[in-house]
Amino acid sequence: MPENFAHNLKDLKLKATPKRLAILSLLAEELSYASPEEVWRKLRRNFASIGLPTVYRNLEDLANGGLITKVIHPNRQLYYYFCPNSHHHHHFICLSCRKVEDINFCGMEEIEKKVDGTVLSHIVQVNGLCRDCAESHGGTP
Amino acid sequence: MPENFAHNLKDLKLKATPKRLAILSLLAEELSYASPEEVWRKLRRNFASIGLPTVYRNLEDLANGGLITKVIHPNRQLYYYFCPNSHHHHHFICLSCRKVEDINFCGMEEIEKKVDGTVLSHIVQVNGLCRDCAESHGGTP
DNA sequence: ATTGTAAATAGAAATGATTTCTTTTTAGAA
DNA sequence: TTCTAAAAAGAAATCATTTCTATTTACAAT
Numbered sequence: 059m060p061e062n063f064a065h066n067l068k069d070l071k072l073k074a075t076p077k078r079l080a081i082l083s084l085l086a087e088e089l090s091y092a093s094p095e096e097v098w099r100k101l102r103r104n105f106a107s108i109g110l111p112t113v114y115r116n117l118e119d120l121a122n123g124g125l126i127t128k129v130i131h132p133n134r135q136l137y138y139y140f141c142p143n144s145h146h147h148h149h150f151i152c153l154s155c156r157k158v159e160d161i162n163f164c165g166m167e168e169i170e171k172k173v174d175g176t177v178l179s180h181i182v183q184v185n186g187l188c189r190d191c192a193e194s195h196g197g198t199p
Numbered sequence: 200m201p202e203n204f205a206h207n208l209k210d211l212k213l214k215a216t217p218k219r220l221a222i223l224s225l226l227a228e229e230l231s232y233a234s235p236e237e238v239w240r241k242l243r244r245n246f247a248s249i250g251l252p253t254v255y256r257n258l259e260d261l262a263n264g265g266l267i268t269k270v271i272h273p274n275r276q277l278y279y280y281f282c283p284n285s286h287h288h289h290h291f292i293c294l295s296c297r298k299v300e301d302i303n304f305c306g307m308e309e310i311e312k313k314v315d316g317t318v319l320s321h322i323v324q325v326n327g328l329c330r331d332c333a334e335s336h337g338g339t340p
Numbered sequence: 341a342t343t344g345t346a347a348a349t350a351g352a353a354a355t356g357a358t359t360t361c362t363t364t365t366t367a368g369a370a
Numbered sequence: 371t372t373c374t375a376a377a378a379a380g381a382a383a384t385c386a387t388t389t390c391t392a393t394t395t396a397c398a399a400t
Contacts, residue, residue: 073367073376109379114358130271130322150314159315165306173291174300175329181271182323188316214347214396250350255387
């Protein structure tokens with residue numbers, strides 16, 4: 059499973075620009091979710107000029123293409139996560155350290171049958187504290 | 200199952216103010232989710248002065264108390280829904296007409312066991328088009 | 341009934357994450 | 371190389387949501 063981001067982008071009809079590739083590899087190195095501004099700050103190390111709007115747009119495009127996933131956060135800000143896991147699954151996110159664990163379970167097949175309408179998307183996300191954070195500051199994010 | 204909102208509020212240690220009660224009955228009459236501004240516009244019919252911040256604050260407090268539920272919307276704006284159904288369940292929301300259907304299924308028990316950490320909350324929501332909307336404008340929200 | 345007090349509210353103002361706009365640059369097909 | 375649609379910069383705007391302060395109110399305790 060070689061990480062061929064350029065190829066992934068081409069499949070999505072997105073140009074493999076250096077900044078897109080950098081965003082992908084940057085996120086791929088993280089075990090936690092990141093905000094657009096955090097991504098932007100890191101990109102500035104490698105790019106003399108990089109606009110925050112570019113980061114927002116690219117993160118959104120990459121998420122729409124399914125290469126990264128959005129995290130729904132109680133604080134209503136945007137966060138994104140690169141998940142190498144390619145099959146359908148969901149996430150447990152730590153509200154404190156932002157670590158993400160995969161949840162390899164989704165009852166959506168059962169649910170879709172019962173719905174009286176057309177399903178376009180679904181959200182399943184579990185929020186909490188990872189084991190480490192729960193132990194170190196027992197309960198409060 | 201008499202709707203005794205005043206009592207519900209007291210249980211939450213929230214004062215049963217006329218505006219809170221009005222927000223609750225207003226939402227309880229709807230089969231669909233509403234935005235803070237929409238709630239505010241309707242309240243203005245009955246209250247000479249009612250501030251938008253009051254509506255925001257109350258909707259948030261009522262949702263935190265579990266009397267109403269938040270809807271996670273792709274457009275990232277806030278929406279709230281009053282659900283008379285008291286047992287744990289989730290929702291199928293129509294992105295077009297905003298109607299809500301109950302989903303009486305939640306795999307969270309299974310999921311919680313697998314998570315390596317402390318679960319604080321979870322989101323399960325199915326987005327799509329209700330039967331009526333799917334038929335009338337087949338596919339686009 | 342009356343009073344006292346914490347909670348709730350109005351109204352104005354601020355906020356700030358996100359988006360939009362216009363111009364310039366670039367990736368990649370031809 | 372050339373061409374063209376897509377991507378990006380940079381500045382500016384947006385606008386839903388929140389914050390702030392003074393005033394009012396619900397309701398528990400007289």
